[in-house]
Amino acid sequence: MAAPIGKVCQCFTIKKKSLFLISFARRSSSTGSGFLASLYKRGVLKDAFPESAAQVELPELLQSGPQSIYCGFDPTADSLHVGNLLAIIGLLHFRSAGHHAIALIGGSTAQIGDPSGKTTEREPISGETVEENTRGIRSSLQRIFANHELCFCGDSKKLGTVTVLNNASWYRGWNVVDFLSQVGRHFRMGTLLSRQSVQSRLKSAEGMSLTEFSYQLFQAYDFYHLSKHHGCRIQLGGTDQLGNLMSGHEFIHK
Numbered sequence: 204m205a206a207p208i209g210k211v212c213q214c215f216t217i218k219k220k221s222l223f224l225i226s227f228a229r230r231s232s233s234t235g236s237g238f239l240a241s242l243y244k245r246g247v248l249k250d251a252f253p254e255s256a257a258q259v260e261l262p263e264l265l266q267s268g269p270q271s272i273y274c275g276f277d278p279t280a281d282s283l284h285v286g287n288l289l290a291i292i293g294l295l296h297f298r299s300a301g302h303h304a305i306a307l308i309g310g311s312t313a314q315i316g317d318p319s320g321k322t323t324e325r326e327p328i329s330g331e332t333v334e335e336n337t338r339g340i341r342s343s344l345q346r347i348f349a350n351h352e353l354c355f356c357g358d359s360k361k362l363g364t365v366t367v368l369n370n371a372s373w374y375r376g377w378n379v380v381d382f383l384s385q386v387g388r389h390f391r392m393g394t395l396l397s398r399q400s401v402q403s404r405l406k407s408a409e410g411m412s413l414t415e416f417s418y419q420l421f422q423a424y425d426f427y428h429l430s431k432h433h434g435c436r437i438q439l440g441g442t443d444q445l446g447n448l449m450s451g452h453e454f455i456h457k
Contacts, residue, residue: 247296
């Protein structure tokens with residue numbers, strides 16, 4: 204399933220603590236190094252993985268032409284919340300620079316629950332609730348992107364495209380045996396257990412369920428799917444998700 208992809212895939216992390224210090228750039232240079240430097244200076248970006256490629260290969264990639272960048276939003280509530288703000292701002296900056304933004308709604312992963320940054324497991328969410336939440340979040344995202352185009356971009360500014368997807372569309376036809384057989388075999392337990400988000404939960408009184416532990420496999424596959432079918436080579440995520448982002452990068456390069 205994870206055939207080699209001869210491309211460089213980058214993972215950005217956003218600095219969540221800078222949530223209230225972000226301002227929109229009305230004009231950003233679309234060149235690689237200048238554009239990235241602007242985002243780091245504004246506090247939108249904190250780290251890039253793999254770090255060895257961030258200084259040269261990533262700016263060259265952004266300079267070579269419009270790239271696709273994605274960020275995920277699990278519909279665990281009926282609307283977006285303040286924790287989504289910086290991720291959306293990051294997508295808007297890349298779009299303003301002419302790159303293509305993909306907002307991925309986790310219609311399937313919301314029912315698993317991302318353990319990143321959590322001390323306890325999320326309460327289960329029914330499929331009906333997830334579908335209702337998905338409709339609300341999709342509408343909000345589309346409205347945000349439309350308002351961004353209307354209010355912050357002049358007629359002469361060429362924006363990148365926007366795509367809103369739902370990962371339920373590619374998990375719906377799978378069963379757990381097929382997923383573990385085709386995807387799970389590419390992951391090593393030692394690596395998965397070493398992630399900071401996993402270690403912190405394993406050392407807690409509550410521990411971690413198998414459901415939560417498997418979340419990073421699904422986020423990794425999302426990146427692979429978007430890379431294969433949408434040419435997406437950059438993922439944006441919070442610093443608490445770095446382990447999940449690294450799993451996706453490693454899976455694609457197997």
